[in-house]
Amino acid sequence: MDQNDETNPMALPERPKKNSDAPEARSNREKSKLEKAQKKSQAAKQPKPAPPKKEKIPNVPAAPIDPESMFKEGFLKSVYNEKSSKRVVTRFPPEPNGFLHIGHSKAIAINFGFARYHHGVCYLRFDDTNPEAEEEKYFTAIEDMIQWLGFTPYKVTYSSDNFDKLYELAEALVRKDGAYVCHCTDTEIKLQKGGEKGTAGPRYACPHRDRPPEESLTEFRAMRDGKYKPREAFLRMKQDLTDGNPQMWDLAAYRILEKPHHRTGHKWRIYPTYDFTHCLCDSFEDISHSLCTTEFQLSRVSYEWLCDAVEVYKPMQREYGRLNLTGTVLSKRKLLKLVEDRRVRGWDDPRLYTLIGLRRRGVPPGAILSFVNELGVSTALTSIQIVRFEQSVRRYLEQTVPRLMLLLDPIPVIIDNLPDDYVEDIELPFSPKDPSFGNHTVPFSKTVFIDRVDFREVDSKDFFRLAPGKSVGLLKVPFPIKATSFEKDEASGLVTAVHADYEKPEDGSTFFKKPKTYIQWVGSSPAHSSPINAEVRIFNPLFKSEHPDAAEGGYLNDINPASEEIYPNAMIEIGLEETRKRAPWPEEEGEKDVKKGEAGWETVRFQGMRVGYFCMDRDCDGDKVVLNRIVSLKEDAGKGS
Numbered sequence: 093m094d095q096n097d098e099t100n101p102m103a104l105p106e107r108p109k110k111n112s113d114a115p116e117a118r119s120n121r122e123k124s125k126l127e128k129a130q131k132k133s134q135a136a137k138q139p140k141p142a143p144p145k146k147e148k149i150p151n152v153p154a155a156p157i158d159p160e161s162m163f164k165e166g167f168l169k170s171v172y173n174e175k176s177s178k179r180v181v182t183r184f185p186p187e188p189n190g191f192l193h194i195g196h197s198k199a200i201a202i203n204f205g206f207a208r209y210h211h212g213v214c215y216l217r218f219d220d221t222n223p224e225a226e227e228e229k230y231f232t233a234i235e236d237m238i239q240w241l242g243f244t245p246y247k248v249t250y251s252s253d254n255f256d257k258l259y260e261l262a263e264a265l266v267r268k269d270g271a272y273v274c275h276c277t278d279t280e281i282k283l284q285k286g287g288e289k290g291t292a293g294p295r296y297a298c299p300h301r302d303r304p305p306e307e308s309l310t311e312f313r314a315m316r317d318g319k320y321k322p323r324e325a326f327l328r329m330k331q332d333l334t335d336g337n338p339q340m341w342d343l344a345a346y347r348i349l350e351k352p353h354h355r356t357g358h359k360w361r362i363y364p365t366y367d368f369t370h371c372l373c374d375s376f377e378d379i380s381h382s383l384c385t386t387e388f389q390l391s392r393v394s395y396e397w398l399c400d401a402v403e404v405y406k407p408m409q410r411e412y413g414r415l416n417l418t419g420t421v422l423s424k425r426k427l428l429k430l431v432e433d434r435r436v437r438g439w440d441d442p443r444l445y446t447l448i449g450l451r452r453r454g455v456p457p458g459a460i461l462s463f464v465n466e467l468g469v470s471t472a473l474t475s476i477q478i479v480r481f482e483q484s485v486r487r488y489l490e491q492t493v494p495r496l497m498l499l500l501d502p503i504p505v506i507i508d509n510l511p512d513d514y515v516e517d518i519e520l521p522f523s524p525k526d527p528s529f530g531n532h533t534v535p536f537s538k539t540v541f542i543d544r545v546d547f548r549e550v551d552s553k554d555f556f557r558l559a560p561g562k563s564v565g566l567l568k569v570p571f572p573i574k575a576t577s578f579e580k581d582e583a584s585g586l587v588t589a590v591h592a593d594y595e596k597p598e599d600g601s602t603f604f605k606k607p608k609t610y611i612q613w614v615g616s617s618p619a620h621s622s623p624i625n626a627e628v629r630i631f632n633p634l635f636k637s638e639h640p641d642a643a644e645g646g647y648l649n650d651i652n653p654a655s656e657e658i659y660p661n662a663m664i665e666i667g668l669e670e671t672r673k674r675a676p677w678p679e680e681e682g683e684k685d686v687k688k689g690e691a692g693w694e695t696v697r698f699q700g701m702r703v704g705y706f707c708m709d710r711d712c713d714g715d716k717v718v719l720n721r722i723v724s725l726k727e728d729a730g731k732g733s
Contacts, residue, residue, distance in 0.1 A: 157466055163209040167469045168202070171410050172210060177380040180212025184238070184245075185370065188218050189225035190424035192237050194445040194460070194481070198415040198474075201464045203383055204243035213246035215377055219370070220252050221363050223353040237447045241457045242681030251369050252355045254376055258364050259316075261372060261402045262327060262345060266309045270401045271345055273311035274300045274328045285341050295333050298342065315348055316362050322348045329368070331397060339394040343367045371395040372404065379407040385414040386471055412469050418638045419478040420445050421647055435651060436634070442720050443634040443655055453631065454694050454707025454722040457681035459488035478633060482723045489697065489705045489722065492678035494522035494529050497567065497612035497665045498700030498719075500628055502541040504616070505558075505590045507573060510538040515617050518568050520667065532667045535617035536569050541663055546611045547590055549578065556609040563595060565610035567701070571596045572607045612701045614663045623663040626717040629709070630657040664700070664717070672696045672708070697722065 162168055172180075184203045186192065192200075207214040216238060220226055235248065265271040274281070276298055282288070286295045300308075308327075315325050327346035335341070345368040352358045371394075374382050382395075389411045399406035421427065422445060430436050430444070439446055442453030450460065463484040467474055497520075516536045522529035542558065551559035558564045563574040573592040581588050597604060614623040635650045637643055643650035676683040676695030683695055696708040704725050709718040 157462070159462070159465055160205075160209055162202075162465050162469050163206060167412055167471065168206060171381060171383070172206075174410075175381065175408050177210075177212075179380065180207050180210040181215070181246075181378055181380045182207045182212065182383060183215040183217050183374065183377060183379055185217045185219045185251075185373075186234050187222070187225075188220055188227070188230040188234060189222065190230060190427075191233055191439050192447045193422045193427075194417055194447065194450065195415045195422055196237075197241065197447065197460050198464050198467075198469075199383075199385070200238060200241055200243065201461055202412065202469060204238070204241075204245075205461075206381065206383065207246075208243075212380070214243070215247050215249055215379075216245035217249045217251065217373060217377070219366065220250050220353070220355065221366065221369050222349070223351045223363070224349055226354055228354065233448060237451075240447075240451060240682040241461060242684075249373075249377065250355060251364075251373050252353060254369075254373055255356060255360060255364075257376065258369060258372060261404075262364070262368070263309060263312065265329070265345075265402055266312055266327070267305055268401070269305045269330065271312075271327055271329050272298075272301055272303055272305075272308040273315065274298050274326045274342075275324065276300070276326075278323070285338065295341065297333060298328065301328075301330060301342070312346070315346065316360075318361055320348055322350060324348070327362075329394075329398065329401075331394065335393070337390050337393050339367075339390045340397070343394060367391065367394060368398065371398050371407070371409075372402070374407045374409075375399055375404045378405065382407045382409040384409065384411055386411040386473070387414065411471065413472040413474055415464070415467070416473060416475045417445055417478060417481065418475055419633055419635060419640070421635075421640055426647060429648070433648075435648070442629070442631050451694055452710065453720055454697050454705070455485055456488065456492070456678060456697065457683065458492075458678065459485045461681065462488055477638065479727055483727065486705070486723050486725075489699065491526075492680075493697045493699055493705065494667070494671055494677065495524070495699045495701055496667045496671065497534070497614055498626075498628070498703050498706065499541055499543045499612065499614055499623075499663045500659045500703060501544040502614065502623075502661070502663045503544050503547065503587055503590060505540050505542055505573065505575075505592050505613075507538050507540070507592050507594045508576070509593045512538055514538050515615075515619070518615075520568050520665075522667070522671075532670050534665045534667060535615040535620040535622050536566070537615045537617050539616040540566065541614045541616065541623060542566075542590075542611055544587070547575070547578070547587060549580075549587065557611055558590065558592075563605075563607045565607040566613045567610045569613075570602075571604055614665050620666055622666045624666060624668055624717055625715075626662045626664050626719050628659040628662040628706070628719045628721070630659070630704075630721045631655065632657070662719070664719070668696075668698070668717070671698055694720075699725070 158164070182203045184200055186196065204214045216235065218231060238245065262271065276284070283292050284296055284298055286292055311325065312327055314320065315327070325348065326344045328342045329345050331340040331342050333341055344365050346362045346364055348361055349363050350361060353360060392409045395409050396406055427439070427444065427446065431439055436444060440448040440452045442449055463481055466484055467476065514537055517533040518536045519531050519533050521531050546557040548555055548559045551562055558575050560575050560577065563572040565572045572595050574595055575590055575592045577591045578587050579589040580586065595604060616623065632655050633652055634655045635647065636652045637650055640647035640650040671677070674688060675691040676686050677697040683691065686695065693708040693710045693712055698706055700706050702725065705722040706719045707722055709720045711718040
């Protein structure tokens with residue numbers, strides 16, 4: 093039915109049509125047009141209102157990430173829920189055969205942090221089962237780095253503490269026919285396992301696998317007593333060759349090594365392997381959660397098999413993705429090559445990502461832990477670019493260190509209209525954002541130094557710093573200066589001095605035209621021991637590419653020739669002295685209990701205004717000041733995000 097039909101009760105009444113041609117209608121239209129024209133004329137005479145100002149967003153850093161978030165959610169939360177022990181016991185078990193690197197910081201943070209969060213304890217256990225590769229300096233450095241990161245082990249133990257107990261369990265396993273002595277060569281053992289990648293044929297048993305337990309026990313004791321030389325005999329576990337997991341293919345339990353042990357001396361000629369030692373030491377120490385990287389995921393089966401085979405307590409092993417940093421190398425072998433070839437200053441070279449290298453570079457321990465926490469924990473391998481790490485460090489430093497005026501390449505500015513003996517104390521805040529950092533004074537004098545990049549011989553519209561005839565402000569100095577002339581060394585073409593006038597109003601007023609830019613400076617005043625001369629080292633990536641190992645010719649061919657830039661004649665203001673006395677900056681993690689004046693050089697951290705973040709280097713000696721750049725103020729152009 094048509095909705096407009098008269099019989100439709102829902103139909104709306106038809107609107108009456110207007111007669112636009114009626115005289116009354118024409119009169120109304122003309123009146124409306126006249127009113128609009130009058131309003132338009134009046135509006136044109138009125139000044140246009142200023143556009144609303146955009147609200148300035150304060151430069152406030154984002155709220156910090158909860159430092160315990162990695163334990164409250166995700167993988168580590170699920171691990172705890174799987175086994176919510178009344179007493180959480182973890183362990184960090186490094187091999188003492190090298191220096192720790194950035195990847196180890198994740199393992200340290202997870203194992204020590206997991207125990208701390210759940211009010212438990214964490215052992216530092218040195219896996220010292222290979223005397224051929226272990227040195228005392230590694231033991232010391234590892235323990236030192238753990239303390240530096242802010243953790244204290246419940247106990248420091250050694251796998252070698254358990255050598256007698258491990259040997260007894262090995263004999264017990266042999267008696268149970270759970271292990272046997274093998275005399276096969278390395279090549280023969282590989283073939284038994286199917287060769288490289290299983291391409292040599294089906295797996296088969298070692299010919300010694302079925303020897304009687306008593307015979308294997310006699311041979312095992314002969315290994316211990318010196319009958320065999322290295323690689324002539326092994327004790328192998330009798331596991332399951334039909335299992336698809338290579339970690340069940342009769343792994344070695346003991347091998348012969350003739351080098352004396354750093355703790356047990358010449359007592360032993362046979363040493364347990366990682367696969368035999370690790371799970372049993374976990375058991376001896378009542379570890380509740382054995383947390384390791386996913387490269388040991390397949391080992392969980394053999395871990396549990398051995399605990400069951402010798403009838404001891406079986407801890408729970410779970411695996412997380414390790415941390416890898418692109419754009420560098422972390423392999424001990426490759427790092428050693430760099431050190432031995434003198435491509436770097438040593439294991440603690442600030443361009444390396446060893447923990448001792450990062451400490452010398454000035455990276456605070458809290459920044460490393462914050463970085464690990466930001467990344468979170470999962471079972472996936474975490475490959476992170478260096479720039480991501482530096483971004484995290486930069487955010488951390490921005491809120492925790494003071495600001496000082498630093499000049500990499502200083503040139504003098506002689507203010508001709510000031511008296512020769514003119515000195516004025518200028519008060520500067522250590523932090524413009526945090527008054528609790530306090531203030532300090534620096535001398536403003538007839539001669540001040542500015543950075544060479546802040547002066548141009550020929551001015552241009554897009555340059556807002558000092559040039560002939562142009563004014564610039566000196567940070568916190570009451571009035572600006574105007575360049576009047578400059579001097580040059582004709583041989584080098586470099587400017588050697590700039591002459592300027594101090595633009596203080598002669599009538600004594602405080603009103604002046606505010607300059608467009610303020611720059612950092614350092615005053616010359618022998619009475620104040622200003623300036624402080626310094627050598628500044630700017631560290632850039634050691635390698636040119638994101639994947640040095642993939643470079644043609646290998647990682648050594650990928651070394652960046654400009655990885656270190658040295659400014660031998662830099663200057664810094666005298667606020668450095670107070671900054672040094674008040675170190676460490678910041679007082680956090682393993683540096684928070686250091687007494688004032690006794691902190692290491694690397695804890696004297698600060699922001700060099702407009703230049704970067706810096707710390708003092710251990711090469712400082714007497715009046716010699718050496719500074720290392722920690723990170724730039726912002727990400728360098730050309731780097732990936």
